[in-house]
Amino acid sequence: DAGVTQSPTHLIKTRGQQVTLRCSPISGHKSVSWYQQVLGQGPQFIFQYYEKEERGRGNFPDRFSARQFPNYSSELNVNALLLGDSALYLCASSSEGQGETQYFGPGTRLLVL
Amino acid sequence: QKEVEQNSGPLSVPEGAIASLNCTYSDRGSQSFFWYRQYSGKSPELIMFIYSNGDKEDGRFTAQLNKASQYVSLLIRDSQPSDSATYLCAVKGTGGSYIPTFGRGTSLIVHP
Numbered sequence: 001d002a003g004v005t006q007s008p009t010h011l012i013k014t015r016g017q018q019v020t021l022r023c024s025p026i027s028g029h030k031s032v033s034w035y036q037q038v039l040g041q042g043p044q045f046i047f048q049y050y051e052k053e054e055r056g057r058g059n060f061p062d063r064f065s066a067r068q069f070p071n072y073s074s075e076l077n078v079n080a081l082l083l084g085d086s087a088l089y090l091c092a093s094s095s096e097g098q099g100e101t102q103y104f105g106p107g108t109r110l111l112v113l
Numbered sequence: 114q115k116e117v118e119q120n121s122g123p124l125s126v127p128e129g130a131i132a133s134l135n136c137t138y139s140d141r142g143s144q145s146f147f148w149y150r151q152y153s154g155k156s157p158e159l160i161m162f163i164y165s166n167g168d169k170e171d172g173r174f175t176a177q178l179n180k181a182s183q184y185v186s187l188l189i190r191d192s193q194p195s196d197s198a199t200y201l202c203a204v205k206g207t208g209g210s211y212i213p214t215f216g217r218g219t220s221l222i223v224h225p
Contacts (some may be wrong), residue, residue, distance in 0.1 A: 033212070040121075042201050042215030043157065056212045090156055101147065102213065104156040 002027070004093050004105030012111045013081050021076045021108045025093030031055070032074040033102060034066055035090040043090055049074055078110075086112045115140045117204050119216035126223055132189040134219050136202030139183070145205040146178055146185045147213060152198045160200075161187070192223040 005024045013019050025032050031050040035043035045058035049068035068074045072093075078085055088109050092102035116139040126132045134148075145164055149157035163169045163176040163185065175188040185204075189196055199220050203213040 035215075040217065042117075042203075042217045045212050045214075048212055058212075088156075101159060101162055103159060104149075107156045 004091055004103055006089075006091050006105040006108050008108060009106065010109045010111075012113065014113050015081055015083060017081050017112075018077065018079045019081060019110060021078075021089050021091075021110075022073065023076070023091030023093075023105060024073045025091075026095075026103060029093035029095050029103075030072050031094045031100070032068055032072065033092045033094070034074070034076045035092065036060070037088045037090055037107075038086075046076065081112045083112050086110055115143075115204070115206060115214045117202055117214050117216040119200075119202055119219045121217055122220040123222050124219055126192050126221070128192060128194060128223055128225050130192050130223075132192045132196065132221055132223065134187040134189070134200050134202075134221065136185045136187075136204075136216055137183055138185070138202075138204045138214075140204065140206045140214075141180075141183060143180075143183075143204045143206045145213070146176070147203040147205070148174075148176060148187045149201040149203060150196075150198045151201055151218065157201055189221075192221075194223050194225055197221055197223050 033048040034046040037043045047066040048056040052068045063079045088107045091105045094100040148160045151157045173190045177186045199218040201218045202216040205213040
């Protein structure tokens with residue numbers, strides 16, 4: 001079975017631009033979470049979606065938004081990019097919205113110039 | 114604010130030794146505990162999870178949980194150079210909290 005997939009793998013943008021990152025969960029998983037990881041830090045929670053509803057939101061500005069589609073795939077959008085948004089963006093899927101183990105995708109490395 | 118603390122390291126051990134990685138957490142109501150391995154430039158990979166006090170073994174890995182002390186550890190026996198990576202501790206609470214909190218990770222170096 002395929003694991004969590006993310007696209008694109010790498011992305012270079014300039015300040016002020018907008019970016020959309022995509023994630024497909026493991027087959028049968030209905031929950032998708034997004035994390036931001038900067039160098040030397042652990043993943044920081046951005047959003048969690050379960051059955052297309054937002055289940056949680058981390059301490060990120062409104063420039064960050066996400067949604068989940070009927071097939072449980074998800075998109076993370078970031079508007080008005082800042083240099084500080086440069087990071088590895090991770091998507092994780094789990095089989096339930098609560099209590100279940102999360103499995104990570106390969107990540108999207110975003111560089112903002 | 115729920116916190117998960119890990120020594121950033123690096124922890125350096127010789128090949129064949131036991132590596133001991135530690136993690137403390139602030140939320141006394143935490144119920145689920147996870148260890149992930151992350152190679153440089155890659156995404157985290159689940160190694161083990163533990164829910165109950167005591168030890169849980171899986172191959173060369175043993176997770177140890179002490180809820181009274183709010184402490185979880187990962188032991189790696191017969192360490193290999195391929196174990197060199199950053200090890201992330203993640204803790205999930207109760208009360209409808211679906212989101213794990215991650216520590217910053219401990220860098221492990223296993224030298225031949």
